[in-house]
Amino acid sequence: MTTTEQTLTGEHAELLEALGKHRFFLRYTVQGLTDEQAALTPTASQLCLGGLIKHVTRAEQGWYDFIQHGPDAHSGTDIEGHxxxxxxxxxxxxxxVLADYEAVSRxxxxxxxxxxxxxxxRPLPVAxxxxxxxxxxxxxVLMHIIAETAQHAGHADIIRETIDGQKSMG
Incomplete structure (x- = not known):
């Protein structure tokens, strides 16, 4: 933890803490997996663990770009990329995938x-x-990033439990 993070207080600190908690759970779900396991789609959906992390990374990057540069910078309307x-x-x-997520998170x-x-x-992109x-x-925007991360961490927990029985919590 940097000195800046140690002295951060108030709402900024609370948002950072909430986001960090849900990022931890998302990352935790893939500990010890192979690339092949991370690509498995063992549930009725087409979701896989590596894909969920890629998606959360892409979403957070898009919203970061939106904050920094406005609605034209958000990549959310690219359907194939989505x-x-x-x-x-x-x-x-x-x-x-994890390295990309770490860079965007940072x-x-x-x-x-x-x-x-x-x-x-900022005005939202046309969509x-x-x-x-x-x-x-x-x-x-930050509350949306937190919510999306938490939602997909839950999806990831179900997928991981289906693969090998490991749970993030409980």
Whole structure:
């Protein structure tokens, strides 16, 4: 933990702590797995553990870009990229997927520890799932990243338990 993180207080610290908790659970689900196991889709869905981490990485990167550069920088409307983010593609390794997630996580953490203005707002990208002409504050974006990470950590826990019985909790 850096000195900045140790002295961070208030809402920024709480958001960082919540995000860190759910990231831990997501990463924990893949400990000790091979690339082949990380690519398995053992449930009724087409989700795999490596793909879930790729998806969360892509989503967090898109929202980070949105915070930094506005709605045109968000990659959320790229449907093929979105679909591929749920899969381990040929040649991808769990180690590389985790390294990408770590790099993106570090950038988001640095943004939070910088004391970014959580009230700053940006218009959302044009997409069918966003109401027209709406905006989100940086706070709302970070809450969305936390929620998405937590949701997919839960999915990952179910998939891991199906693969080999290991549970993240309980």
């Amino acid at each position: 679909l591929n983010s749920f899969r381990m593609l040929p040649g991808e390794t769990l180690e590389a 950038r988001t953490d640095e943004l939070l520890t910088s004391g970014v203005d959580l009230n700053q707002s 069918p799932w966003f109401p027209p002409n709406s905006s989100w504050s940086i706070r709302r």
